[in-house]
Structures are given as structure tokens and as C-alpha cells.
Amino acid sequence: MFNKDRWKEILEVLTTNWFRTVLTAFGVFWGILILIILLSAGKGFQNGIMVDFGDIATNTMFMWTQTTTKEYKGLPKGRRYNFKVEDVAAIKEQVPNLRFVSPRNQLGGFGGNNNVVRGIRTGAFNVYGDYPEYIEQDPMTITSGRFLNYNDINDKRKIAVLGEGVKKELYEKGEEVIGSYIKIQGVSFLVVGTYKKNSNNGDGEEGQKEIFVPFTAFSQAFNRGNDVGWMAITAKDGSSITSLKEKVMDVVKANRKIHPEDDRAVGHFDLYEEFGRVQSLFGAITFIGYFVGILVLLSGIIGVSNIMLIVVKERTKEIGIRRALGESPWSIKGQILLESVFLTIISGMAGISLGALFIYAVNALLDSVGPVDMFLNPSVSLGVVVSALVILMVSGLLAGFIPANSAIKVKPIDALRTE
Amino acid sequence: MIEIRDLHKSYKMGSNSLHVLKGINFSVQEGELVAIMGSSGSGKSTLLNILGMLDELDEGTYSLDGVPIANLNETKAANYRNKFLGFVFQSFNLINYKNAMENVALPLYYQRVGRKERQEKALKYLEQVGLREWADHLPSELSGGQKQRVAIARAMAAEPKVLLADEPTGALDSKTSYEVMDLIQKINDDGNTILVVTHEEDIAHMCKRIVHLKDGVILEDKKVEQVRAQQYVQ
Numbered sequence: 001m002f003n004k005d006r007w008k009e010i011l012e013v014l015t016t017n018w019f020r021t022v023l024t025a026f027g028v029f030w031g032i033l034i035l036i037i038l039l040s041a042g043k044g045f046q047n048g049i050m051v052d053f054g055d056i057a058t059n060t061m062f063m064w065t066q067t068t069t070k071e072y073k074g075l076p077k078g079r080r081y082n083f084k085v086e087d088v089a090a091i092k093e094q095v096p097n098l099r100f101v102s103p104r105n106q107l108g109g110f111g112g113n114n115n116v117v118r119g120i121r122t123g124a125f126n127v128y129g130d131y132p133e134y135i136e137q138d139p140m141t142i143t144s145g146r147f148l149n150y151n152d153i154n155d156k157r158k159i160a161v162l163g164e165g166v167k168k169e170l171y172e173k174g175e176e177v178i179g180s181y182i183k184i185q186g187v188s189f190l191v192v193g194t195y196k197k198n199s200n201n202g203d204g205e206e207g208q209k210e211i212f213v214p215f216t217a218f219s220q221a222f223n224r225g226n227d228v229g230w231m232a233i234t235a236k237d238g239s240s241i242t243s244l245k246e247k248v249m250d251v252v253k254a255n256r257k258i259h260p261e262d263d264r265a266v267g268h269f270d271l272y273e274e275f276g277r278v279q280s281l282f283g284a285i286t287f288i289g290y291f292v293g294i295l296v297l298l299s300g301i302i303g304v305s306n307i308m309l310i311v312v313k314e315r316t317k318e319i320g321i322r323r324a325l326g327e328s329p330w331s332i333k334g335q336i337l338l339e340s341v342f343l344t345i346i347s348g349m350a351g352i353s354l355g356a357l358f359i360y361a362v363n364a365l366l367d368s369v370g371p372v373d374m375f376l377n378p379s380v381s382l383g384v385v386v387s388a389l390v391i392l393m394v395s396g397l398l399a400g401f402i403p404a405n406s407a408i409k410v411k412p413i414d415a416l417r418t419e
Numbered sequence: 420m421i422e423i424r425d426l427h428k429s430y431k432m433g434s435n436s437l438h439v440l441k442g443i444n445f446s447v448q449e450g451e452l453v454a455i456m457g458s459s460g461s462g463k464s465t466l467l468n469i470l471g472m473l474d475e476l477d478e479g480t481y482s483l484d485g486v487p488i489a490n491l492n493e494t495k496a497a498n499y500r501n502k503f504l505g506f507v508f509q510s511f512n513l514i515n516y517k518n519a520m521e522n523v524a525l526p527l528y529y530q531r532v533g534r535k536e537r538q539e540k541a542l543k544y545l546e547q548v549g550l551r552e553w554a555d556h557l558p559s560e561l562s563g564g565q566k567q568r569v570a571i572a573r574a575m576a577a578e579p580k581v582l583l584a585d586e587p588t589g590a591l592d593s594k595t596s597y598e599v600m601d602l603i604q605k606i607n608d609d610g611n612t613i614l615v616v617t618h619e620e621d622i623a624h625m626c627k628r629i630v631h632l633k634d635g636v637i638l639e640d641k642k643v644e645q646v647r648a649q650q651y652v653q
Contacts, residue, residue, distance in 0.1 A: 326501020
């Protein structure tokens with residue numbers, strides 16, 4: 001296979017009719033180019049969406065209270081209720097494979113009233129009473145100072161961690177933030193740190209305008225007693241929160257005397273399911289990329305096969321001569337297959353190269369005009385390139401198979417008689 | 420060298436079959452130069468094709484150098500052709516994108532002879548047919564007689580047991596025909612067995628034995644006084 005004469009011959013055959021070879025190669029070239037472009041566009045789209053998720057722990061659900069819709073144990077429907085701190089312990093105890101269970105209380109909300117005061121400045125922000133592990137569930141970068149810790153929780157310290165957006169509204173530029181005090185609904189909190197969120201769930205602005213204080217201090221300062229408004233629950237790696245959430249809610253329902261089938265009493269948002277849905281969307285996009293790309297490639301392959309048939313036809317006499325001189329049929333078959341694989345791979349490589357160049361150009365363009373919504377860093381992985389090469393290899397073999405067989409089907413005597 | 424007993428061959432032409440060879444008994448000793456003569460349709464080319472393992476026989480036996488030639492698959496036939504036989508065709512059948520030397524070296528390539536050795540041998544045989552300095556010319560740059568001489572060099576390159584020539588002078592004028600026959604005679608003088616199919620009397624008489632075929636049977640098989648082609652060549 002790797003012998004000089006054979007390759008020389010292949011080049012001779014392919015270069016005798018340049019124009020035809022180039023046209024044939026173009027089919028394969030075009031197919032693989034489209035495959036690469038489709039896959040990289042899909043990847044760019046995926047990257048663009050995924051950056052919105054940031055590095056948020058996706059195996060997480062959020063859970064909040066709503067009103068009951070069923071009577072149960074003598075309690076009426078339409079009842080409002082609250083999670084209690086005991087529920088957190090109960091969930092941790094009764095549901096296995098949970099990594100974090102973080103309760104949270106909250107003040108304010110989107111577009112709420114001004115609730116934070118510092119000197120003459122005021123602002124409306126979301127204020128959360130949280131546990132230290134929350135930073136693991138919704139990762140953020142601490143830009144100065146520190147985040148909450150368990151000493152803060154145990155000692156009910158009145159401290160606060162501010163978002164960069166909060167800092168911008170309440171402080172002068174260059175003013176020292178750490179060590180200053182802010183008043184949240186009349187209660188003073190010491191600022192110990194600032195953060196910047198990595199994810200931006202559609203609104204990056206809002207995410208930076210949050211204030212975190214210790215859960216216990218929050219409950220005490222704003223008179224929440226044992227109540228818990230909201231929980232973020234993350235499952236351990238290897239088990240999905242989607243499969244555990246029923247158990248979690250059963251525990252809560254039992255503790256809060258809610259009818260076991262009252263599904264609307266506990267509100268929840270399953271990030272994992274949502275994420276899975278997005279994932280499967282990209283799975284589908286990748287599939288379409290492969291599907292369309294391979295179909296286009298297929299028409300190129302058929303072109304190669306067609307030309308190889310013509311080449312074989314043209315060379316019938318030559319093949320007859322070779323066989324009369326004692327070339328074995330297998331050698332002839334190998335030669336035709338090699339020609340076809342060579343042509344396919346060379347044109348495929350050209351397609352891959354141009355595709356890479358195209359991706360490079362798009363990336364350079366994106367870099368120069370700045371980020372575009374929902375599209376980031378289109379690329380194909382090495383795996384895709386390797387599988388493209390495998391596809392080319394196999395399709396080259398397929399393309400050569402029929403012509404190669406037809407080449408040796410003709411008897412040498414008949415081949416010699418052809419003029 | 421060649422032993423044929425009771426050879427029959429017929430071709431199917433649509434519904435009726437054409438009986439081309441009707442029981443040929445024929446043998447050739449080593450070193451012979453045999454002309455097979457006959458008008459077209461006499462079956463001489465068919466006989467040569469069967470001898471050359473390009474075609475299969477229907478009935479009878481054929482052995483070449485003591486090896487029975489029967490039930491060959493294509494790979495085996497190719498191998499035997501390569502080892503035992505050299506072909507010279509009327510229309511030369513050189514491969515037109517390969518130069519003279521590469522054409523001559525082709526059978527050696529199929530024998531997996533190394534590249535260097537192949538070239539040396541090819542040049543040696545080209546030398547023998549007097550075309551050494553034409554080694555790197557393509558067939559399209561050669562005259563008919565030169566092409567046939569390259570073809571003969573190619574047939575000889577594999578050092579076959581038998582050289583089969585199908586109308587080797589059929590496409591040449593009489594002067595070049597004699598040159599080619601002169602070459603064939605010289606190769607025969609070295610002890611090679613050669614079969615020549617021809618329909619030209621004068622060419623046939625340059626062989627040592629003439630076999631006349633007519634309608635698929637041997638009409639006549641006689642030894643003749645060889646006419647040397649040398650005298651016609653200047």
C-alpha cells in the first residue's frame with residue numbers, strides 16, 4: 001500500500017484529467033465544509049446559551065411556598081404557610097444524596113420599594129438571608145473582603161455582602177466599602193465584602209444588585225422567627241435532583257400538614273430539568289448538523305463513485321493489459337479503492353481546512369465587534385475532525401467499492417478486446 | 420512444454436452456441452518457434468487466449484511445463500500468467516502514461532521485484548531490443564516498430580517459459596515486420612519457446628513449425644525450413 005510506484009500511478013491517473021478531478025473533489029469538499037460549518041455554528045449557539053448558565057450548580061432545584069389547594073387534616077384549602085427551619089434539618093436527614101440544602105429569606109424584589117439607606121443615598125435591592133454554601137450553588141466572584149461563613153450564622157452577626165451594582169449606587173467612586181455600614185429597613189449591617197456574579201440569567205444587571213446577609217441575622221433583624229421563605233437544594237454529583245425532588249417535597253408536605261397530593265402547594269423550579277431541556281436542544285442541533293452535513297457529503301461521495309466508474313470504464317483496456325501481465329485482481333481492486341479514498345480524503349482535508357479558516361474568521365469578527373447575544377466562540381472539537389476523517393475514509397472506501405468490483409468483473413480477454 | 424489434449428471451446432451467442440475449437444491435440448517442445456496460421460474465424464486467437472489463460476477451456480486438458488492448468492481462480496491465473504507467460508499483442512498494448520522503461524518493468528513489479536533491480540532488468544531488456552536510449556520516452560513518442568519492440572522487451576522481462584505473440588506484425592509495415600521477426604528469431608535462438616499467431620505466409624515461414632487451423636480443427640502441422648528475417652533487415 002505504501003509504495004512509491006503505486007502512489008505515483010494514483011497521482012498520474014488523477015492528474016490526467018485535472019478539471020474532472022477538481023470538480024469531483026469539490027462535491028466532497030463542499031459536503032465536509034458544510035458539515036464543519038453547521039457543527040461549529042451549533043457549538044457557537046450552545047456556547048452562547050451556556051455562558052448564561054455560568055458555572056451555576058445545575059443539579060439544583062429552588063423551592064418556595066404557595067397556598068394549599070386541598071383540605072387536609074381539618075385545615076382549609078387556600079391556607080398560607082411557611083417552611084420552617086426544622087424542615088431544612090428534616091430534608092437533610094431524610095433525603096439521601098443531597099449536597100446542599102440552603103434556606104433563604106428575602107426582602108424586596110424586582111422593582112420593589114427603596115429599602116436600603118446609606119447616608120443620603122437610597123436604593124431598592126434584593127436582600128437575602130442565606131447560608132454560606134449558597135456561593136457554591138450560584139457561584140460568584142468575591143471582588144473584595146469575604147463571603148458569609150458559619151461564625152456569622154452562629155453568632156447572628158449583622159454583616160452584609162454587596163453586589164457590585166449595589167456598590168455603584170450607594171458609594172462614591174473610590175470610596176472604601178469594607179467596614180462601612182448600610183441600613184436595611186432601619187437595621188444597620190456592617191459591609192464585609194463585595195461580589196460579582198458570573199452567571200447572568202438573562203439579566204446581568206439584577207444579579208449584581210443583591211445583598212447577602214447571614215440567614216440567622218436576617219431572621220432576627222426582620223422578625224421572621226423560624227420561617228423559611230425559599231430553599232435552594234443541590235443534589236450530589238451522580239444523582240439528579242429531578243429524581244430526588246419528589247422525596248424532598250414529601251418531607252415538606254408531611255411536616256407542614258399539606259395533603260400528599262397537593263402538588264400546587266409547593267412551588268419549585270428544577271434547574272436540572274431546564275438545563276437538561278436545553279442540553280437536549282443542543283443535542284438535536286448537533287444531530288441536525290451531522291444529518292444535513294452527511295447528506296450533503298453523501299452526494300459528493302456519489303459523485304466520486306460515479307467518476308471512479310467512468311475512470312474504470314476508460315481504463316478497461318489498461319486493466320486488461322495489467323491482468324494479462326499478471327497483476328492480481330486484488331491488486332487492481334486495491335488500486336481503485338486507494339484512488340477513491342485518496343481523492344476523498346484530500347478533498348475532505350481541504351474542506352476541513354477551509355472550514356477551520358472560516359471559523360477562525362468568524363471568531364476574529366466576533367472579537368472585533370464585541371459579544372453577540374446567544375452566539376459565542378463557534379468551534380469544532382478535535383473529536384469532530386477525527387470523526388469527519390473517519391467518515392471520509394469509510395465513504396471513500398464505499399465510493400470505490402462498486403467501481404473496484406466492476407473493474408475486476410470484466411474478464412481480461414474482454415477487457416483486452418475493448419478499443 | 421505445452422501439452423493440449425482434446426480441447427473444445429464454444430461461445431454462446433444469444434440462443435445458439437458457436438463451436439470454435441473442435442478437439443485440438445497439440446504439443447510444443449521447449450525451444451520451438453511455432454506459427455499458428457488460419458483465416459479469421461479459424462479459432463487461432465481463441466486457442467492462443469486459452470494457452471494464455473486469458474480464456475477458459477470447455478473440455479480437454481492443458482498442461483504447461485508439467486503444471487495442469489485447470490480450475491484456476493483469477494488470482495491464481497494472474498500468478499501463472501505472470502510466472503509462465505509473456506504476451507505480445509497486435510496493438511502493442513503499452514500503458515500510455517508510463518514510459519518505455521516503466522512498461523517493461525511492469526511484470527517485474529507484479530512479481531514484487533525491488534525498484535532498483537526492476538529498473539536494471541528493464542534497461543537490460545530494452546538494450547536487447549535496441550531501445551536503451553528510448554527508455555524514458557512515452558509510447559506516444561515511439562514508432563509502431565519501436566512500440567512492438569518495447570512490448571517484446573516487456574514480455575521477456577519476466578523471463579517466461581513461453582512467449583505468446585498474437586499477430587505481432589499485424590499493425591506494422593513489412594520492413595518493421597521483418598525487424599520484429601528478426602528480434603523474435605533471435606530470442607528463439609537463445610532457447611525461448613515462442614508461439615506466433617499470424618495469417619501472413621511470409622511471417623509464418625520465418626518460424627520453425629507451422630500449424631494450420633481451419634474451422635476449429637488442425638488441418639496441418641509441419642516443420643518448415645526457417646527463413647531468417649535478418650536478410651531483409653539492413
